[in-house]
Amino acid sequence: xxxxxxxxxxxxxxxxxxxxxxxxxxxxxxxxxxxxxxxxxxxxxxxxxxxxxxxxxxxxxxxxxxxxx
Amino acid sequence: xxxxxxxxxxxxxxxxxxxxxxxxxxxxxxxxxxxxxxxxxxxxxxxxxxxxxxxxxxxxxxxxxxxxx
Amino acid sequence: xxxxxxxxxxxxxxxxxxxxxxxxxxxxxxxxxxxxxxxxxxxxxxxxxxxxxxxxxxxxxxxxxxxxx
Amino acid sequence: xxxxxxxxxxxxxxxxxxxxxxxxxxxxxxxxxxxxxxxxxxxxxxxxxxxxxxxxxxxxxxxxxxxxx
Amino acid sequence: xxxxxxxxxxxxxxxxxxxxxxxxxxxxxxxxxxxxxxxxxxxxxxxxxxxxxxxxxxxxxxxxxxxxx
Amino acid sequence: xxxxxxxxxxxxxxxxxxxxxxxxxxxxxxxxxxxxxxxxxxxxxxxxxxxxxxxxxxxxxxxxxxxxx
Numbered sequence: 357x358x359x360x361x362x363x364x365x366x367x368x369x370x371x372x373x374x375x376x377x378x379x380x381x382x383x384x385x386x387x388x389x390x391x392x393x394x395x396x397x398x399x400x401x402x403x404x405x406x407x408x409x410x411x412x413x414x415x416x417x418x419x420x421x422x423x424x425x
Numbered sequence: 426x427x428x429x430x431x432x433x434x435x436x437x438x439x440x441x442x443x444x445x446x447x448x449x450x451x452x453x454x455x456x457x458x459x460x461x462x463x464x465x466x467x468x469x470x471x472x473x474x475x476x477x478x479x480x481x482x483x484x485x486x487x488x489x490x491x492x493x494x
Numbered sequence: 495x496x497x498x499x500x501x502x503x504x505x506x507x508x509x510x511x512x513x514x515x516x517x518x519x520x521x522x523x524x525x526x527x528x529x530x531x532x533x534x535x536x537x538x539x540x541x542x543x544x545x546x547x548x549x550x551x552x553x554x555x556x557x558x559x560x561x562x563x
Numbered sequence: 564x565x566x567x568x569x570x571x572x573x574x575x576x577x578x579x580x581x582x583x584x585x586x587x588x589x590x591x592x593x594x595x596x597x598x599x600x601x602x603x604x605x606x607x608x609x610x611x612x613x614x615x616x617x618x619x620x621x622x623x624x625x626x627x628x629x630x631x632x
Numbered sequence: 633x634x635x636x637x638x639x640x641x642x643x644x645x646x647x648x649x650x651x652x653x654x655x656x657x658x659x660x661x662x663x664x665x666x667x668x669x670x671x672x673x674x675x676x677x678x679x680x681x682x683x684x685x686x687x688x689x690x691x692x693x694x695x696x697x698x699x700x701x
Numbered sequence: 702x703x704x705x706x707x708x709x710x711x712x713x714x715x716x717x718x719x720x721x722x723x724x725x726x727x728x729x730x731x732x733x734x735x736x737x738x739x740x741x742x743x744x745x746x747x748x749x750x751x752x753x754x755x756x757x758x759x760x761x762x763x764x765x766x767x768x769x770x
Contacts, residue, residue, distance in 0.1 A: 360536035375722030376582030386455035392488035398498035418487035419461035422480035429743035444515030445651030467705035513652030524593030530626035556625035557599035560618035567674035583720030605636035662731035668764035694763035695737035698756035
């Protein structure tokens with residue numbers, strides 16, 4: 357599937373931690389760790405586990421800009 | 426201000442394009458361009474312009490995971 | 495690409511309206527019209543136009559529940 | 564209350580699963596299951612349970628567009 | 633309609649500015665101005681204009697926490 | 702850090718409840734309680750606890766408008 361979301365950051369999954377309903381998936385993307393909060397069901401359906409190549413995908417309207425200082 | 430958002434990707438602004446009410450700010454982050462859709466007012470208040478160091482900031486609940494194939 | 499977003503509603507695009515930076519894409523999904531607010535660039539990259547089959551995709555954490563009354 | 568969110572999909576709740584803090588509510592909407600990730604408190608306050616008619620409500624800026632292929 | 637979104641802040645609309653597709657609505661809520669970025673269509677459908685009592689409504693998963701310093 | 706998010710509501714934390722992965726933080730803001738659903742890790746990193754002054758921070762594109770009636 358092609359998707360309209362503008363932002364796709366390629367990385368490698370370093371941790372998958374499932375909670376009661378919500379899982380946290382951490383990817384290393386160019387030396388930075390990105391955390392995704394997704395459903396346990398998505399983790400199971402995609403078979404996500406540490407070591408896999410994956411993308412962090414973010415819609416442009418969910419990105420803010422920060423400046424130091 | 427310290428903020429709870431988990432994801433802060435450091436980069437450099439490569440384009441600021443203001444629309445009628447909504448602006449698109451593009452940052453280069455480790456060789457990938459990240460697009461943020463924010464208000465024109467935020468662009469003005471922060472004085473955002475191409476060449477600045479800045480962060481793309483994303484709440485963990487706004488990050489999805491994608492797999493190739 | 496396979497994506498973690500839980501909700502994929504199949505429909506047909508009935509209108510694409512581009513603004514200065516933000517486009518509104520309307521899909522008919524089972525008799526209901528769904529509106530997506532996405533970037534003009536996404537419209538161009540995907541070549542979206544009325545008549546196409548497409549999916550409305552929504553992350554579970556962006557869905558609210560409403561009750562009548 | 565009338566609300567600005569553009570997307571209201573009528574369906575029937577097929578499952579309510581509460582976690583430690585976050586609940587998953589599943590609605591059948593025209594043959595497709597839609598998952599909403601909401602707080603346990605919202606489930607309690609609205610008295611949500613399987614069998615009820617309800618709406619999945621989504622702000623237009625939270626809808627992405629996908630294409631096959 | 634009753635809605636699962638946890639946060640409803642009562643205020644008064646102080647400005648409605650429509651763009652090409654996206655409008656900015658500003659409410660004064662207890663001495664603070666809250667900005668909502670919504671579709672022009674929502675503004676028209678609800679008949680929003682300065683002076684009206686209205687609510688800023690936010691899903692709990694879209695609220696971040698900030699600390700000074 | 703300065704951030705593009707338009708909405709910063711000052712208040713006092715009245716409750717921090719951690720779940721398996723997701724925490725709910727409640728702030729009293731001018732007599733109204735605002736609920737934020739954030740990661741447990743953010744709670745730990747910021748050291749959030751009841752009694753602290755804090756801000757509820759919301760991106761303008763995540764604010765909806767509601768009207769009575």
